[in-house]
Amino acid sequence: MMTFDQNAFLIIFTASLIAISCGLLGVFMMLRKMSMTGDAISHAVLPGIVIGFFISGSQRGLEVIIGAGILGIFATLVIDWLRQKARVQLDASIGITFTLLFAIGIILINLLAYKVDLDQECVLYGEIAYLPIDLWISDSGFNYGPRITYLAVLNVALVGGFITLLFKELTLTSFDENFSTVMGLPSKTVNLALMSMVSYTTVSSFEAVGAILVVALLVVPPSTAFLWTKKLMPLIKLTCGLGIFIALSGYYLAYLVDSSIAGMMVAVSGVLFLASVLIKGKRPKFTFELPRSKNGLSLEDKQL
């Protein structure tokens, strides 16, 4: 007998929402060659967790999550600052920033919280399998349903609104920062806004589904979609579609073999990417197609 499974629906629905939020931002991060920022944030939040722990006095306060979020934004600021001021490569500035912050976190734990079980794994990262029983219960005892799903809806609405509002600015600054500055666009502000959005989305999603899935959803669906299309709007749509497909098939494969849901979703997205590479049969064109644009997209492709 096949019956409707409420848990499956909630997990797939929420994972799809998170995949869309991450994918939307991931496209622009990929165009800016900053895909690995999500991974950097996952490590850089550690000092924020330790400080939040000392403010709230326990491993589970809201302060811990807020501390993590602030450190996420701080990390993206430092990455950008290093890139501009120190003129290091972008990937190097990402590497410098998150290793430094992570190390500060470890030193803080060793100095201050040696006897406390404190790390991202047990304090911040959520487990997607338990999403249906992680309820939002009001003070009066009313059960509103799964808390994470609300957070995911809010997140996707904010990310969607942000990208719709700043679509033109985001596109132009992603393609050619100097050109857009010349055109009078506040590229620094746009950059900052995008980074804050990425930081908010990643920390909020870490709490929902854990780190590896968020990092994968930021990077892999946009890269896979990029193998199939070089036009921006189709790229965004395909990324969202892939995200939903990954959520759906990942869940059922995990159910089939009774394993970790997040792990299976990441595996599915990896396989999809590899399959796309094989089908497209040639090296993904990233830099050498058109010298004018750093991403192999031509200016005409942008739908302004």
Added chain:
Amino acid sequence: MRKILFLILLSIGLLSCKREDKTQRQKPLVVATTSILADGIRNMLGDKADVRALMPAGVDPHLYKASVRDLDLLQEADMVVYHGLFLEGKMTEIFEKLAYSQNLINAAENLPEELLLRSGPEAHSVDPHIWFDLKIWSIALSNTSKALAAWKPEWKQEIEQNTAQYLNELKTLDQEIQFKVDQLKSSNQALITAHDAFAYFGKSYQLEVKGLQGLSTLSEPGLRDLTGLIQFIVDRNIHAVFAEQTISPKAIEAVVAGCANQNHQIVMAGPLFTDSLDAPDTPAGTYIGMVRSNLQTIYKNLNP
């Protein structure tokens, strides 16, 4: 756009199903989070209920990742027992909310304050490894047994009988531990382990206990800790240091090598079982077996 959204929702809804294979249970299902807790409950309930552990033997509770069927197990359970004291990390919050829809027992609730070891700011964080002090663990089990009897009043007599018998065994074991530890103390020995899990053991049986690593898996032994510890071992003429089942023995190996450099030969013994039982049907597959196996390992190596 709205149509697409609706279609996506509909398809996820239609695809959210599972095969209904409700095998009628003969006995009520009781789910405990750790294998150690499950073993205690199995002893108290006898063959009245089907008792299962959520985290299988050999899994570090801090690193446990849920699979899809773990969620089914939790929701199908007639009674869920969790350890508490933040042993289950972020899942602790979820268990507290599970009380909304499930019969739930927190085993470590209502333990006498003066017995718990606290640390962190305002002593907010409790060391969760209470099963190493058989006196505290007996209180926790006895509280759990009362809650179980309140849940199934018709089993009350049998539960009380089983519990009394089991607690009696624990008491004998407790005296045995004290007897052997006293002998170790007379030869000036101390228990040195990979991470700081034996604090209750040391406090209860007045044995000096040192952990190379803090409670968080991220904390690492500092250089000064290492040299200090090696000096301590040489000065006190300690015979052995102990590896743990769920922790990499690298750091402990470094201690052994450091002592060898000072011409003090020590043994790396173990592994001791800390956060989980051994596989079922092995000598350390039950709680009593595990404690006895740890005791023998410690006694044999420190008292040559």
